[in-house]
Amino acid sequence: MKVDRSEFHIKAACIAIVFSFAGMVPKASAEVAFHPSEKTSISLYGVLDMAKAYSSNQGGRSNIYTSQGSLTANRIGLLGSADLSADTQVMVRLESGFDAITGKFGTPGYLFNRQAFVSVKNERYGTLNLGRQYTPYFHYTGALGLAPALTAATGAHPGDVDAMDATLRLNNSLTYTLPKFGGWQAGVQYGMKGATGHLSRGSTLSAAVRYDYQAFSWSAGYIGLSNIPERKAIATYANNAPINRGYNSADSSRILATAARYTFDKQMVGLSYSNVQYRPDAATSLFRETAVFHTVGLISTYALTPSLTLAGGYSYTAEEARNGVRDPARYHQFSTGQLYMLSKYVAFYAVQGYQTAGGKTLGMVNGMSAIVDAVASVGDSQNGTPSSMPHQFVAMFGVRFTL
Numbered sequence: 001m002k003v004d005r006s007e008f009h010i011k012a013a014c015i016a017i018v019f020s021f022a023g024m025v026p027k028a029s030a031e032v033a034f035h036p037s038e039k040t041s042i043s044l045y046g047v048l049d050m051a052k053a054y055s056s057n058q059g060g061r062s063n064i065y066t067s068q069g070s071l072t073a074n075r076i077g078l079l080g081s082a083d084l085s086a087d088t089q090v091m092v093r094l095e096s097g098f099d100a101i102t103g104k105f106g107t108p109g110y111l112f113n114r115q116a117f118v119s120v121k122n123e124r125y126g127t128l129n130l131g132r133q134y135t136p137y138f139h140y141t142g143a144l145g146l147a148p149a150l151t152a153a154t155g156a157h158p159g160d161v162d163a164m165d166a167t168l169r170l171n172n173s174l175t176y177t178l179p180k181f182g183g184w185q186a187g188v189q190y191g192m193k194g195a196t197g198h199l200s201r202g203s204t205l206s207a208a209v210r211y212d213y214q215a216f217s218w219s220a221g222y223i224g225l226s227n228i229p230e231r232k233a234i235a236t237y238a239n240n241a242p243i244n245r246g247y248n249s250a251d252s253s254r255i256l257a258t259a260a261r262y263t264f265d266k267q268m269v270g271l272s273y274s275n276v277q278y279r280p281d282a283a284t285s286l287f288r289e290t291a292v293f294h295t296v297g298l299i300s301t302y303a304l305t306p307s308l309t310l311a312g313g314y315s316y317t318a319e320e321a322r323n324g325v326r327d328p329a330r331y332h333q334f335s336t337g338q339l340y341m342l343s344k345y346v347a348f349y350a351v352q353g354y355q356t357a358g359g360k361t362l363g364m365v366n367g368m369s370a371i372v373d374a375v376a377s378v379g380d381s382q383n384g385t386p387s388s389m390p391h392q393f394v395a396m397f398g399v400r401f402t403l
Contacts, residue, residue, distance in 0.1 A: 039083035044403070046076040050100055051349075051398025057376075057387035068100040070153040070381065070396045071339075071349045075106075075114055087123040114169065122179075129175040135168060135206035136175065136187035137257070141221030144210075144259035145272045146299045146313045146335065153381035154353030154394055155335040157295045157315050159241025160380040162255055162274035163223060167380065170204050183212045203227070215263045223255040241383040242375050243317070243331065244278065246362030247291045249369075251281035259297075266303040272296070286369035287362055289322040311337040319361055329361035329374035350397045353378040357390040 053067040068074055077095035084090060095115040097106025107113035117131025142148070145164040146155045152165040160167045170191040177187040191204030208221030228250055257274035278291040297315040304310055313335040319328040333355040340348045355376040363372035376392035377383060386392070 040081070042078065042080045044076075044078055046403040047072045047074055047400065048100060048403075049074055049398060049400040051396040053381075053394065053396040055378075055382065055385065056393040057389055057391075058382070058385040060388040063385075066101060067153070067381070067396055067398070069097075070351065070398050071151045071347070071400050072402075073106075073114075074098050074100045077115070089121045091119045091121065093117055093119075124179060126179045127175075127177040129173075129177075131173070132169060132171050133173055133175060133189075135163075135170060135189055135204075135221075135223055136177070136208035137206045137221030137223045137255070138163070138168065139187065140185065140208040140210040141219040141257050141259050141272075144217055144219050144261050144270060145257075146270075146297045146315060149268070149270070149299050149301050150311050150313050150335050150337045151349075151351050152379055153396060154351045154379040155299075155311075155313050155337070156380040157274070157297060158317050158331045158333060158355065158379075159243040159377060159383055161241070161243050161293050161317065162257055162276050162295055164257060164259075164272070164274065165380055168223065170206075173204065185210045185212075216260070217262075218258070218260040220258040221256075223253075225253045227251060228253060241380070242363065242377050242386045243319075243329070243361065244291075244293070245364055246369055246372075247278035247287060248364075249280070249284065249286045250278035250291075251285055252279045253277060254279070261299075268299075268301045270297075270299040272299075286364075287323045291322055291362070292320040294318050294320075307341045309339045309341075311335075311339070319359070323362055325360050325362060325371055327359045329357060329359040331358075331374070331376070332356045333378065335379070345402050347400045347402075348398075349400065350395070352393075352395045354393045355391065 049069050049072050051067045051070040053065055053070065055063045075095055075097045077093065079093050081089055081091045093115050094112045096112045097114045098104065099106060105113060112132065115133055117129045117133045119127055119129040121127040142164040146157065147165040152160065156165040170189065173189050173191040175187060175189040186209040188207040203226050205224040206222060208219060210217065210219040254277045255274065257272065259270065259272035261268055261270035274295045276293040280287050280290070295315055295317040297313065299313040301309055301311040315333045317331040321328045333353065335353045337351040338349065342348060355378045357374040357376045359374050360371050361374045363370055365372065374390065375386050375388065376390055377386035378392050378394040382392065382394060
């Protein structure tokens with residue numbers, strides 16, 4: 001059996017670093033507990049989020065059901081840090097998502113499906129991360145989108161087609177984040193070695209920049225996924241919703257987005273735009289022309305009291321006429337949310353979403369590509385249970401406990 005030595009050495013190095021750091025846990029715990037002046041720490045954190053939900057149409061029927069992770073995804077994580085010098089720090093993060101209804105792992109086959117990486121941070125030279133992690137696009141551009149303010153369950157752009165929610169996490173990736181300069185922040189990430197013997201196959205590239213000045217914030221970001229079927233570098237990917245299921249045989253994808261926010265007194269307003277492209281492979285893809293989606297989003301929040309925050313958002317997603325689709329799909333989505341913080345750790349919430357769909361899109365019928373009617377699928381909570389009609393309403397009421 002042929003062994004790719006470069007890939008083996010990279011993974012061996014990651015394992016060695018994690019286990020070396022893990023060996024510090026007993027000492028770190030003791031130091032934190034009895035010697036606060038020491039610069040080593042281990043912290044445990046988590047989220048438990050449960051809700052009752054209503055959908056007006058899931059495959060042709062209304063449904064009342066128990067939902068989990070509707071406001072914030074359920075997770076449990078470990079964050080460790082150790083200071084090497086006055087301005088250099090080593091960190092490790094291990095984070096696992098779980099289904100609070102069944103107790104199962106969030107992603108089959110992954111112990112730490114959300115994040116698992118080690119990093120070295122220097123105040124002068126920046127931060128270097130290695131492992132499974134989110135993209136700079138998500139951290140900078142996605143953070144200014146609709147989902148963080150509303151919740152992805154009903155607020156994410158349809159099907160999370162532009163990955164501005166937390167859908168995309170990359171395995172075996174290296175991320176470099178520049179030191180902050182004035183109000184500027186920037187980062188670049190490369191998902192390494194997707195296929196043995198082919199450095200670029202299955203690789204990923206993401207870059208983003210963000211600028212903050214007083215009450216104004218702006219960001220622009222990019223994600224490039226090559227040879228998508230080579231999933232060693234690509235961990236999870238938003239291609240399971242009706243809006244883009246017909247393009248899940250794409251060979252590569254390009255996502256470009258920008259977002260901005262302005263906060264004044266108790267109110268925040270924001271605007272975002274994204275361009276998503278699915279590019280086919282002539283030999284293997286079930287479509288022939290590059291599919292393109294445009295999405296515009298609006299978001300606003302208002303702090304009615306220190307404990308109660310109201311939110312509202314709107315997004316419009318349009319597909320270009322390609323691949324024989326002459327009346328391309330378009331989606332209007334309206335989202336609202338109410339959040340009441342009972343304490344620092346406990347919050348009650350209610351979220352609502354309504355989506356209408358029109359036109360045609362490319363879908364899958366009996367394993368074959370076919371032009372089908374566009375159907376509604378609110379946020380990213382209904383990806384697997386879309387409406388059978390061009391409209392869908394979803395409402396959720398729940399409680400979130402944060403550790």
